[in-house]
Amino acid sequence: MDRGLRLEDLLNWLSGLTMMGALYLVFLYAPTEATMGHLQRIFYFHVSSAWVGFFAFFVTLVASVAYLRGREHHWDIVAFSSVEIGLTFTAMAVITGSIWAKPTWNAWWPWHQEPRLILVTILLLIYLSYLILRAFLGEEERRARFAAVYGIVAFASVPFTFWSVRWWQRLHPVVFERQGTHLTPSMLATFLFCLLAFTILYFTLLLHRSRLAKLADEVAGLKKRLRLGEGG
């Protein structure tokens, strides 16, 4: 019990500090970009969110495989906690992307011009499908099993989706000026630090969410015992 608390505390503090550091770097240290001005600063959070979105999905894959092999309940908890967090960060990436896109490209969701938007939408849909699948399965063991299989199959589809959308977009080029983000060294340093901060935040949230799920299970177990106790 003591050991668990310590890891949580460590992660909480680390998360808080690195996030504050990231905020400082993004707003005060990083230079202002030439063409886009201060708007460009959203890029640091946008890409970091997207990164966590994808990373979370990978963690779900690992947890799903681990669950199917050992059938240990905690792997199932990690898998679906990761999906929830990944979904949140992907949604954040989408929103920040839109905020960035409108002034830059004059469109909220130009998915003909930017294939990554399609990929991110698919990722969101896959995450949601995973959660819907879980929601419609009552029995715990079956839910964990099916979700694990879906996690694996869904992850396998991501590279294919990525490439097919890429090739599709190359066939339908639109005359569209995409401003490249050329990063100066200080920008690169800021960006990498942001990635690190977001990754630490992800693990912190994962730990918290997993603990919450375990507590919920305990409560469910206690309720069951109470009901049985009263009945018998």
Added chain:
Amino acid sequence: MNFLNKVLTIVWKDVLAELRTKEMFSSMLVFAVLLLVIFNFSFELRIENVAEVAPGVLWVTFAFAGTLELNRSLSLEMDEGCLDGLLLAPMERTAIYFGKMLGNLIFISAIEALMLPIFSALFDLNLIQPALLLTIFLGTLGFAVVGTLLSAMAVNTRAREVMLPVLLFPIILPVVISAVEVTAGILDGLPLGDLVHWLRFLIGFDIIFLVVCYMTFDYVVES
């Protein structure tokens, strides 16, 4: 009984059942024709060159009819307790997977074969070309490979029929994109060399998912 025999037995069982009742076939066919007609009218009211949307319409129709078929196939198994019977039979679960998958492939392909002349007539295009038939086969194979696994999952949930498209369509998107691109390319008269990478992509998808799905099928049907 060796593996192939077991697979073929399951396929034959499904085909025989369908030949006797013709339930699935008739409903799928009617549904597909209705879809085509609806598309035909909805696009004709707004779009000049209907042939432009033809590849998309074709594959959407196939996808929806295919979903119907997958749902029916597994529903029948569940309702009559047949799936339990299959699981009790002395055969590997993978034989069940391949058997069901081939059965699904055959049924969906049969509907597609019937749809193509109708489609050709409605859209005034020639769709009976070898390259196109190959593409349709590869796309349908991908659909059946993933669909068989996911329908086995979906049919066990409370939402049943609704669950399958929710699970299947995000995964199957690369197949749809590739198939539509090749179909469009062929109808536009592009040289096959330009389209070969899409076909290789489809084959890659089919192979990889065949492996992934048959390996995970066991975990889905264990009781």
